[in-house]
Amino acid sequence: MAEHNILQAILAGWRDWPLPLTDPPKVLGPIPGGRTNRNIKLEGAGYSQAFILRINNPRGRLLGIDRDDEAQIVHTAAVAGLTPEPIYRDPAHRFALLPFVKARTWTAADFANPMQRKRLLALLEKVHNLSPATDRRSYLRYLESYWQILQKNTPINTELAERWATFSARLAAFDQAPWPAELTHHDLIADNVLDTGSRLYLIDWEYAAIGHSDIDRWSIDPKLVNEPFIHELAQWTNDLWERVLLSIKSASKNT
Numbered sequence: 001m002a003e004h005n006i007l008q009a010i011l012a013g014w015r016d017w018p019l020p021l022t023d024p025p026k027v028l029g030p031i032p033g034g035r036t037n038r039n040i041k042l043e044g045a046g047y048s049q050a051f052i053l054r055i056n057n058p059r060g061r062l063l064g065i066d067r068d069d070e071a072q073i074v075h076t077a078a079v080a081g082l083t084p085e086p087i088y089r090d091p092a093h094r095f096a097l098l099p100f101v102k103a104r105t106w107t108a109a110d111f112a113n114p115m116q117r118k119r120l121l122a123l124l125e126k127v128h129n130l131s132p133a134t135d136r137r138s139y140l141r142y143l144e145s146y147w148q149i150l151q152k153n154t155p156i157n158t159e160l161a162e163r164w165a166t167f168s169a170r171l172a173a174f175d176q177a178p179w180p181a182e183l184t185h186h187d188l189i190a191d192n193v194l195d196t197g198s199r200l201y202l203i204d205w206e207y208a209a210i211g212h213s214d215i216d217r218w219s220i221d222p223k224l225v226n227e228p229f230i231h232e233l234a235q236w237t238n239d240l241w242e243r244v245l246l247s248i249k250s251a252s253k254n255t
Contacts, residue, residue, distance in 0.1 A: 010090075067093040080126060149247060182210065
C-alpha cells in the first residue's frame with residue numbers, strides 16, 4: 001500500500017514535468033529487474049513516446065548512493081553517447097523520468113559470448129576515459145559506512161568482525177596506492193546493459209564513481225583483472241551490500 005501511495009503522489013505532480021502532457025500519464029506496467037529502485041513504464045497524451053518513471057529508493061543514502069554525483073556522471077556519459085540522458089530529475093531526488101529505449105537487456109549468455117564481450121569491453125574503455133566532476137572514491141570510507149549500518153542494525157559475529165578488521169587495514173593501504181583512478185560503473189550486471197542491436201548502452205549509474213576500473217572487468221570475468229586485491233574488494237563490496245540491504249528492509253519492517 002505504501003508503494004502504491006508513493007506512486008500516486010508522484011503521478012499527481014505530472015503537470016510539473018517538462019513534458020507536453022495534456023492528461024495524467026497512464027501506467028503501462030512495471031519493468032522487471034533492479035533491486036534498488038522501482039521502474040514503471042508510462043505513456044501520456046501529448047507525448048509521442050513511452051517513458052520510464054524510476055522511483056528512487058528512499059534509503060539510497062544508506063546504500064552508498066549520492067544522487068548529485070549520479071546526475072553529474074550520467075550527464076557526462078550521456079553526452080558521450082554511452083547512456084540515455086534522463087528527461088527529468090525530481091529536485092527532491094524522489095524519482096527520475098527516463099526515455100524508454102527499444103532494446104533488449106543482456107543476459108549471462110552475452111557476458112560469456114566472446115563477440116558480445118568485445119563490444120562491452122570497447123564500451124567500458126570509453127567509460128573509463130570519461131572525467132566527470134566528482135571525487136575519487138575512498139573504498140575504505142565507502143565500505144566503512146556499510147559496516148557501521150550493519151553494526152547498528154544487526155548482530156555481528158566474532159569471525160566476521162575479525163575478517164573485517166584484517167581486510168579494512170589492507171583496504172586503507174589500497175586506497176593510498178598510486179593506481180590510476182578512472183570512471184567506474186561499479187554495478188556492471190547483465191540487467192544494466194541495453195542492446196539495440198547496433199549499439200550498447202549502460203544504465204543505472206547510481207553506484208558509479210571515479211575508482212578502480214578493474215572492478216568493472218571483474219564483473220564481466222575475474223580473469224580480466226590485473227590487480228589481485230580487486231577480487232577481495234569486489235567480493236566484500238557485494239557481500240556488505242547484500243547484508244546492508246537486508247538490514248535496511250528488516251529495520252523498515254520494525255518501524
